[in-house]
Amino acid sequence: MERTILIISNTTNGLFMFRRELIECLLKKYKVEILAGDTGRVDDLRDIGCKVSTIPFDRRGLNPVNEIILLKDFLKKTRELHPTLVITYTIKPNIYGGTIASLLKVPYAANITGLGTGFQSDGIKKILIYMYRKALRNANVIFCENESIKDEFVKDKIADCNKICVLHGAGVNLERFYYQEYPKDTNVFNFLFVGRVMREKGINEVIESIERLNKEGKQCILTILGSLEEDYSEIVKNNKHIRFEGWQSDIRPFIAETHCFVLPSYHEGMANTNLECAASGRPVITTNIPGCREAVINEVSGLLCKPKDVDSLYDAMKTIMQMSNEQRKNMGLAGRKHVESVFDKTKVVETTINQLHI
Numbered sequence: 001m002e003r004t005i006l007i008i009s010n011t012t013n014g015l016f017m018f019r020r021e022l023i024e025c026l027l028k029k030y031k032v033e034i035l036a037g038d039t040g041r042v043d044d045l046r047d048i049g050c051k052v053s054t055i056p057f058d059r060r061g062l063n064p065v066n067e068i069i070l071l072k073d074f075l076k077k078t079r080e081l082h083p084t085l086v087i088t089y090t091i092k093p094n095i096y097g098g099t100i101a102s103l104l105k106v107p108y109a110a111n112i113t114g115l116g117t118g119f120q121s122d123g124i125k126k127i128l129i130y131m132y133r134k135a136l137r138n139a140n141v142i143f144c145e146n147e148s149i150k151d152e153f154v155k156d157k158i159a160d161c162n163k164i165c166v167l168h169g170a171g172v173n174l175e176r177f178y179y180q181e182y183p184k185d186t187n188v189f190n191f192l193f194v195g196r197v198m199r200e201k202g203i204n205e206v207i208e209s210i211e212r213l214n215k216e217g218k219q220c221i222l223t224i225l226g227s228l229e230e231d232y233s234e235i236v237k238n239n240k241h242i243r244f245e246g247w248q249s250d251i252r253p254f255i256a257e258t259h260c261f262v263l264p265s266y267h268e269g270m271a272n273t274n275l276e277c278a279a280s281g282r283p284v285i286t287t288n289i290p291g292c293r294e295a296v297i298n299e300v301s302g303l304l305c306k307p308k309d310v311d312s313l314y315d316a317m318k319t320i321m322q323m324s325n326e327q328r329k330n331m332g333l334a335g336r337k338h339v340e341s342v343f344d345k346t347k348v349v350e351t352t353i354n355q356l357h358i
Contacts, residue, residue, distance in 0.1 A: 008097040042054060094136070139159070169275065171344060
């Protein structure tokens with residue numbers, strides 16, 4: 001009988017964009033079933049050989065009835081498939097899927113892609129720690145996207161150190177995100193932001209910095225790619241210094257036009273967009289926090305700024321603008337080399353497969 005691997009996640013789109021190479025590797029030996037919230041790219045996942053079941057999924061929802069339904073969906077699918085292994089991504093799948101896999105005595109691997117906002121609140125953090133301890137106690141392996149997450153899990157006694165494997169995020173496909181020639185110097189400097197448009201991604205600080213720079217006579221625009229997770233529609237759509245393009249399935253044409261990528265996020269597991277833009281040869285400005293700083297060699301391939309600090313971000317953006325085009329190009333080349341040596345998707349997938357022991 002063909003062996004099955006069940007992958008549970010909150011988004012189908014995220015699986016295709018960031019885990020495709022891993023899934024294709026698994027498909028060489030196993031049947032791969034996916035249970036996830038439908039956020040697009042379902043047909044793409046089916047085209048590479050997966051069977052996909054979609055479920056209503058609210059990653060922030062706390063409605064008890066909806067959460068019980070979600071838990072039952074996970075239970076039903078796991079029982080039905082008798083999988084060789086369950087792989088989970090993000091908080092709810094890790095906790096619910098891990099609990100069910102443990103209950104049914106099915107081997108499972110959890111991926112901690114970030115700590116999330118819950119770990120910023122003492123009350124919610126205590127609940128999450130308790131739930132993680134229960135859910136992950138029988139996990140075969142727990143993948144963490146950076147060392148800081150591992151340290152937090154060990155400190156809070158969520159998992160033993162020997163069960164945790166630190167990956168360099170999801171890695172970057174260096175063929176897809178190839179080096180793109182740096183754009184010529186122009187009258188208008190183009191900053192790029194890619195991510196969910198919300199306060200915790202640092203969007204307030206970016207917008208304020210863009211406004212300050214333009215008021216000083218430094219002509220620049222901010223191109224924003226991403227969905228509006230919070231109510232920024234009036235701000236981003238009615239600002240002459242902002243070009244809002246919404247969510248994009250392919251960000252490479254926008255990277256080609258940009259002079260510098262900026263992501264002043266408050267917390268991350270491992271920010272893929274930092275890595276993808278660095279791989280494409282663009283300087284990166286991001287916050288000096290775990291999950292962001294790994295992508296940048298400070299003052300060599302980009303600049304690090306303080307989180308939640310508009311002055312620090314503004315200074316970094318101004319510094320990049322004042323550099324010559326050749327200096328910025330060299331920063332981008334250094335970023336490409338850094339990603340090649342540390343974040344190659346091929347190496348990340350190989351490490352993941354080895355740690356799954358299947």
